[in-house]
Amino acid sequence: MYNDFAPIPIFIILSVVFIAFALFLQHLIAPAKRSALKDSPYECGEEVEGSAWVQFNIRFYVIALIFIVFEVEVVLLFPWAVVFKELGLIAFVEMVVFLGILTVGLVAVWRRGDLDWVKMVVPYGQGRYAKLAQPQDDVDH
Amino acid sequence: MNAADILSTLPELVLTVTALGLLLLEVMGKPPRARFVWVALGGVGLALGLEFAVPSEGQFYAGMISVDLFTRFFNVLFLTTAAGSLLISVPYLRRTLEERGEYYALTLFATVGMMFMAKAHDLTITFLGLELLSVSLYILVAFYRNRVRSNEAGLKYLLLGAFSTGFFLFGIALIYGSTGTTHYDGIRLAIGSGEQLSMALTVTGFGLLIIGFAFKVALVPFHMYAPDVYEGAPTPITAFVSTGPKVAGFAAFLKVIATAFAFTTQHWWGILWILAAITMTVGNITALRQDNLKRMLAFSGVAHAGYLAIAIMVGSADSAFALLFYLAAYAITTLGAFGIVSLIEGEDESGLDMDSYRGLARRSPYLAGVFALIMLSLAGFPPTAGFLGKFFIFSAAIDEGYTWLVIIAVVNSLISVYYYLRPVVAMYMQEPADESAVAVPAFIVPVLLLVVLVALGLGLFPMSLVKNSIAAAGSLF
Numbered sequence: 261m262y263n264d265f266a267p268i269p270i271f272i273i274l275s276v277v278f279i280a281f282a283l284f285l286q287h288l289i290a291p292a293k294r295s296a297l298k299d300s301p302y303e304c305g306e307e308v309e310g311s312a313w314v315q316f317n318i319r320f321y322v323i324a325l326i327f328i329v330f331e332v333e334v335v336l337l338f339p340w341a342v343v344f345k346e347l348g349l350i351a352f353v354e355m356v357v358f359l360g361i362l363t364v365g366l367v368a369v370w371r372r373g374d375l376d377w378v379k380m381v382v383p384y385g386q387g388r389y390a391k392l393a394q395p396q397d398d399v400d401h
Numbered sequence: 402m403n404a405a406d407i408l409s410t411l412p413e414l415v416l417t418v419t420a421l422g423l424l425l426l427e428v429m430g431k432p433p434r435a436r437f438v439w440v441a442l443g444g445v446g447l448a449l450g451l452e453f454a455v456p457s458e459g460q461f462y463a464g465m466i467s468v469d470l471f472t473r474f475f476n477v478l479f480l481t482t483a484a485g486s487l488l489i490s491v492p493y494l495r496r497t498l499e500e501r502g503e504y505y506a507l508t509l510f511a512t513v514g515m516m517f518m519a520k521a522h523d524l525t526i527t528f529l530g531l532e533l534l535s536v537s538l539y540i541l542v543a544f545y546r547n548r549v550r551s552n553e554a555g556l557k558y559l560l561l562g563a564f565s566t567g568f569f570l571f572g573i574a575l576i577y578g579s580t581g582t583t584h585y586d587g588i589r590l591a592i593g594s595g596e597q598l599s600m601a602l603t604v605t606g607f608g609l610l611i612i613g614f615a616f617k618v619a620l621v622p623f624h625m626y627a628p629d630v631y632e633g634a635p636t637p638i639t640a641f642v643s644t645g646p647k648v649a650g651f652a653a654f655l656k657v658i659a660t661a662f663a664f665t666t667q668h669w670w671g672i673l674w675i676l677a678a679i680t681m682t683v684g685n686i687t688a689l690r691q692d693n694l695k696r697m698l699a700f701s702g703v704a705h706a707g708y709l710a711i712a713i714m715v716g717s718a719d720s721a722f723a724l725l726f727y728l729a730a731y732a733i734t735t736l737g738a739f740g741i742v743s744l745i746e747g748e749d750e751s752g753l754d755m756d757s758y759r760g761l762a763r764r765s766p767y768l769a770g771v772f773a774l775i776m777l778s779l780a781g782f783p784p785t786a787g788f789l790g791k792f793f794i795f796s797a798a799i800d801e802g803y804t805w806l807v808i809i810a811v812v813n814s815l816i817s818v819y820y821y822l823r824p825v826v827a828m829y830m831q832e833p834a835d836e837s838a839v840a841v842p843a844f845i846v847p848v849l850l851l852v853v854l855v856a857l858g859l860g861l862f863p864m865s866l867v868k869n870s871i872a873a874a875g876s877l878f
Binding site for chain 2: 361364365367368371372
């Protein structure tokens, strides 16, 4: 049984040698004209701007969390859909139960207001929002 | 899946539906929150009734779940623990204005996880139950979001728990790789018939499983989280965390060892021998220095896990019965201990040190009497249930020739008497700071009665529980 794994190390060695050889070849042949623009990281054709280490709004956290929950749900739906015909009604009922439980969670999150982008616990114009409540007129002068 | 399958997990289904209903009730905000606890208790009571009303026996869900007297014994214990922990929680939650539906729902979800750990007959289900239990407890430990200690405890529990889960899962993967199955009987068959890939791989996998279980039941050296988590968690949750996962962990551990790995005893008994010895010693000696009651009880829990590990290691039918008896006595008395601690505890987590118990016998004689009984039972004085539990475990170990381990255990029991008697001395022999009686809410009274019934009643008339434990342990072998 261990013999079945013999091709794997061979493939690993071959792939390392192949890539190393290709890189070595292009190092020999290709002309090297470096410039600041070439050394900058590729950002979809846009000009590079700022660091990737920026602070995200904490609100993305809840959205990401809920997104992951439903993504996992979809991952479970795919294999279920593949064997759906063989399993029949039982599989359907089981998936409905599973989706029902997740729906209860969604309803709970929704009703609690966690899906709202702005969940104002602190009244507007108080606490950390105090500055926002100041009249905006003095921006003009 | 057919009707028999559904009937075999009816109690778990009832609890799940109750928990989901509680979540919905919480967001609808319809009935006052004061009624949620009755919904939760109703669900637990219904599940307990169904456990007896609809008995089933055998393997279900294509062999992934096995139901017998063993699982019924533990389901009754889990449901009792859950009900007791709910009752303890109510006054505490109301005092701190944190009574919410999620609290009850999470307690029920954790209970469902425990029940599946005992019922599992396949490592994947064991893992699912373990995760359902753990994840619910991570949230419950950190339930008091405004308390720094509660948050710290929750984060520690989550990080270390996730780490131990990794070990557990890797163990399952190795066992599957070696035996080609995760089914308990299949693993046993593969080991017994020699069809496994390699013994070394199976035993390595099982060693990783031991680490996973040892973390859940807090065996040294996997116990570091226990004192901090127990201290930081709100006291009713500490009561739940110190009983639920420990009982469920030992239940699943015993079942895995007795069914799947019965043929590999010679490979792991030495590890468990050492684990049991150092767990008892470290737990007891560290508890001597604790002034905080919650920390003291945490280390006492670690020490008790050591005694219980002896029963796991011995692995005979006698020791399995002793383990079940001991777990029942330990779970109920520890629950009561934390219940009383939550009563004495003042605002902002004060009143947890030994001094707060001074003269309690003069202030509230009945409460002090129950607490003293609990301490005596945990220390193992006759005629309490704790004494009988220790006696059964030690005699089962002597029968199998583990004399030295029993000598270590007995010396440890003697050491433990010191710290168990400290609160008793404070309660009965020292002057109280104030003479006012401690208010005992009506919710706690049933728990205290149950504690007296178990600690004293089973100590004097143990045969009912002994018979049930023997029958339950017998269905494993």
